Amino acid sequence: MSATTTDVVIIGAGIVGLATARAIHAARPGTRVVVVDKEPTLARHQTGSNSGVIHSGLYYRPGSLKAALTVAGKIELERFCTEHGVAWERCGKVVVATRPSELDALATLAARAEANGVAAERIPLGRLRELEPHVDGIDALHVPGTGIVDYPAVCRALAAELTDAGHEVRLGTTVLGGDERRDGVTVHTDRGDIGSAVVVNCAGLQADRIAASWPGATTGVRIMPFRGEYHELVPGRRDLVRNLIYPVPDPRFPFLGVHFTRRVDGTVEAGPNAVPAFAREGYRWRDVDLRDAVEIVRARSSHVLARRYWRTGLGEIARSASRQAFVRALQRLVPDVRADDLRRAGAGVRAQAIDAAGNLLDDFAFAETPRALHVVNAPSPAATASLAIGRTIAARVTERLSA
Numbered sequence: 001m002s003a004t005t006t007d008v009v010i011i012g013a014g015i016v017g018l019a020t021a022r023a024i025h026a027a028r029p030g031t032r033v034v035v036v037d038k039e040p041t042l043a044r045h046q047t048g049s050n051s052g053v054i055h056s057g058l059y060y061r062p063g064s065l066k067a068a069l070t071v072a073g074k075i076e077l078e079r080f081c082t083e084h085g086v087a088w089e090r091c092g093k094v095v096v097a098t099r100p101s102e103l104d105a106l107a108t109l110a111a112r113a114e115a116n117g118v119a120a121e122r123i124p125l126g127r128l129r130e131l132e133p134h135v136d137g138i139d140a141l142h143v144p145g146t147g148i149v150d151y152p153a154v155c156r157a158l159a160a161e162l163t164d165a166g167h168e169v170r171l172g173t174t175v176l177g178g179d180e181r182r183d184g185v186t187v188h189t190d191r192g193d194i195g196s197a198v199v200v201n202c203a204g205l206q207a208d209r210i211a212a213s214w215p216g217a218t219t220g221v222r223i224m225p226f227r228g229e230y231h232e233l234v235p236g237r238r239d240l241v242r243n244l245i246y247p248v249p250d251p252r253f254p255f256l257g258v259h260f261t262r263r264v265d266g267t268v269e270a271g272p273n274a275v276p277a278f279a280r281e282g283y284r285w286r287d288v289d290l291r292d293a294v295e296i297v298r299a300r301s302s303h304v305l306a307r308r309y310w311r312t313g314l315g316e317i318a319r320s321a322s323r324q325a326f327v328r329a330l331q332r333l334v335p336d337v338r339a340d341d342l343r344r345a346g347a348g349v350r351a352q353a354i355d356a357a358g359n360l361l362d363d364f365a366f367a368e369t370p371r372a373l374h375v376v377n378a379p380s381p382a383a384t385a386s387l388a389i390g391r392t393i394a395a396r397v398t399e400r401l402s403a
C-alpha cells in the first residue's frame with residue numbers, strides 16, 4: 001500500500017476521463033493529474049464497446065449540453081484523430097423513414113439539425129438509392145458530416161499524450177471511496193490512498209455509486225444499465241451497407257433504434273438493441289450481478305420506467321431473444337438482409353441515468369461538491385463529445401485549483 005499526492009485524481013480511464021485529463025493539462029500546464037481505472041486496460045467498458053460513430057448532433061434538444069458539446073466535440077475529435085494518426089472517416093449517414101407514421105419525427109429531426117447548425121438534407125428516394133443501393137424507405141435525411149472512428153485507439157493516443165507530458169495513468173486500481181476536507185481530498189483505492197486537491201469522477205457505469213458514497217454529493221439519480229447487443233454482417237454480405245443506415249428513432253426513448261454501422265476496420269455491425277441489464281458490467285443475458293439486480297428490481301423508479309416503456313421494452317427483449325425478430329427490424333431498412341447474413345458480435349452496456357421519478361435523463365449531467373466533480377450522466381454521444389466535455393469539466397476544476 002502506498003500513499004501518493006497529486007493535484008487532480010480522475011476516476012475512470014474511459015474516453016471522458018482521459019479527455020478531461022487532457023483538457024486540464026491544456027488549461028493549466030503544470031497541474032499534476034493521476035487517472036485511475038480498475039481495469040487492466042484502457043476503455044474497457046462503454047468506450048470500448050460502442051458503435052464507433054462520430055455523431056454530428058442532430059438528435060439533441062437545441063440549447064442542451066448534448067447539442068452544444070457534440071457539435072463542438074466532433075470537430076475537436078476529428079482534429080485530434082488526424083493529428084495523432086487515429087483511424088477515422090467522415091462517411092455520412094442516412095436516417096430512413098419506412099412508415100408514414102415516422103414522417104413527423106423525421107421532420108423534427110431535420111428542424112433540430114438546422115437549429116443545432118448540423119448539415120442535414122431531406123433527399124429524394126433516387127438519391128437515397130445512390131447512397132445506399134439496398135435501402136428501402138419512403139423518405140430520408142442525409143447527414144454528410146457523420147463519421148466513424150476507433151474509440152479505443154483515441155484512448156490509447158490520449159493516454160500516451162498524458163504520460164509523455166508527465167501525468168500518470170494507473171490501471172488495475174479500484175477506487176473504493178474518498179474523504180473531502182476544506183483543504184483537499186483523499187481517494188481510497190485498493191492500492192493505497194491518493195491525496196489530491198480535486199477529484200473528478202468519470203466512472204461511467206459506476207459513477208452514481210461513487211457519487212452517492214462521496215461526502216456531501218447529492219445527485220438524485222442512479223444508473224440504469226441498458227445492454228446493447230450487436231450482430232455483424234458476414235464478410236460476403238458487407239456490400240449490403242455502404243456507410244451508416246439509421247431508422248427514425250422513437251422520440252420518447254433515448255436510444256436510436258437498431259441500425260447498420262460500417263466500422264473503420266471494414267466490418268459492418270447491426271444493432272445495438274436496448275435491453276435492461278441485470279449486471280452493470282454484464283455483456284450477456286446470463287451475467288447477473290446480485291447487487292445490481294436487486295437494486296433494479298427494488299427501485300420505485302424502475303417500476304415507473306417499466307410501466308411507461310413496457311411495450312417498447314418487450315419489443316427490445318423479443319429482438320434480443322429471437323434472431324428472426326432482430327432480422328425483421330433490420331429488414332425494414334434493408335429488405336435483402338437475411339438471418340444467414342448475420343452472426344452475433346459483441347455487446348455494450350449503456351450507463352443511462354434515471355431520476356427518482358423514473359425519468360430517463362436526457363442531457364449530460366454533473367454533480368459537484370467544493371472539491372469533487374461527478375459526471376453522473378454521460379451516455380451517447382459522450383464519446384463524440386468527450387473532448388468538449390473534458391474542456392467543460394477542466395474549466396470547473398481549474399476554478400477550484402485557483403481558488
Ligand SMILES: Cc1cc2nc3c(=O)[nH]c(=O)nc-3n(C[C@H](O)[C@H](O)[C@H](O)COP(=O)(O)OP(=O)(O)OC[C@H]3O[C@@H](n4cnc5c(N)ncnc54)[C@H](O)[C@@H]3O)c2cc1C
Nearest residue numbers: 012014015016038046047050051053175204348379382384
Ligand atoms: C452500445 C453502445 C453504443 C454507443 N455508441 C456510441 C457511438 O457510436 N458514438 C458515441 O459518441 N457514443 C456512443 N456510446 C456512448 C459512449 O460510448 C459513452 O458515452 C462513453 O464511452 C462514456 O465514456 P466514459 O468515459 O464516461 O465511460 P466508460 O467508457 O464506461 O469509462 C468509465 C471507466 O471507469 C472505470 N471505473 C468504474 N468504476 C471504477 C472504480 N471504482 N475505480 C476505478 N475505475 C472505475 C471503468 O473501468 C471504466 O473504464 C455508446 C455506448 C454504448 C454502450
